Amino acid sequence: LHRIKASGLKLQLCTNETQATRENFVRKLRAMGFDVSVAEVTAPAPAACRLLKERGLRPHLLVHDDLIPEFAEIDKTNPNCVVLGDAAENFTYANLNKAFQLLIGMEKPVLISLGKGRYYKETDGLKLDVGAYMKALEYACDIQAEVVGKPAKRFFESALAELGVPPEQAIMIGDDIVSDVGGAQQCGLRALQVRTGKYRPSDENHPEVKPDAYVNNLAEAVDIILQQL
């Protein structure tokens, strides 16, 4: 990050994190030694807030407690849509029924999902991610959710808007073949896949998505980008 910034290049972190506000996310990164500001982070919750404001939607939130501050300025009275995040412990039987009852009672149910991940790993094992609960509500209501967050095109567009550059002048570096590489390419960016984190060797035979290049780690990606300036 330091080398990217020192070279004068602009940088935006695109995360699907929905268990914490950007403030908390940045605090954690800074504690790990990364020099990042809140403005340099694109995340699903702020993208959802923009969409809610544009369309005059008032959400019922089924999200993680730590994410609620991101929606502080949004009118949540008399909800006309449901916003679903990785609510973790808030995914109770009662809370899911409540979200379902609101949706099924709407003339045209609107479900906005902050992601569509299947599962993720925690220290005590794998956990169902927001995508699984999204599918449950989609099926029960016979609707399609609108996904904010990667790989949504709108998500990468708002990251580009923050950077102030067109897609062809930007490069995405990420470990997720579908959410990162596929999403970025659909938005017109070039995309590097790092062979760390979520990367699996089988990704290199993915039936639909092929990155513009592979790198073994982030440092190598930075080397290549800086060489080409």
Place this chain on the structure above:
Amino acid sequence: LHRIKASGLKLQLCTNETQATRENFVRKLRAMGFDVSVAEVTAPAPAACRLLKERGLRPHLLVHDDLIPEFAEIDKTNPNCVVLGDAAENFTYANLNKAFQLLIGMEKPVLISLGKGRYYKETDGLKLDVGAYMKALEYACDIQAEVVGKPAKRFFESALAELGVPPEQAIMIGDDIVSDVGGAQQCGLRALQVRTGKYRPSDENHPEVKPDAYVNNLAEAVDIILQQL
């Protein structure tokens, strides 16, 4: 029921009830004045038990507490499949993650679902049914569940086996256009839809399923059947 039995016709109740054993289900019906025995009830849990035995499967159960006795004789040690019912209050975040972890850890995950209903009505409002949770696990594991219970063909076949008659000599009477009428017809039975319970006027324009006839209530169905003897 009394008139059907008095005429010498055989009768089998086919229910997707998975919140109680057949014993309890029959007890409730008898309390309401219906002369029914356990042998006259076809339900998803016993169908699942047959399937488990046939295939040597040892289930992890995510079902309603009141249903557990139906699986008393089944080996549940070291599970190699998950059986999902309408677990209601047992649909906790922890229990769903547990079922998911077991499935994703299997070489070939086997998910057996006791139904695929979207939702049902209780006195305190609509509730998500087993089908919604089935979809969540299907998506997370990238698998297809095997559905026992209506509208599965196997389910109607076991009801016919109990009756000892071929499908062309049986008539199904039910209120659900897809689970009852569609399922029975796919198994070769004729099917009457009653215009009570789950029936909606829009069912009469269903794109895929058309009952052999409509009746306004159960008594009318019995009249018609007895007239044709």
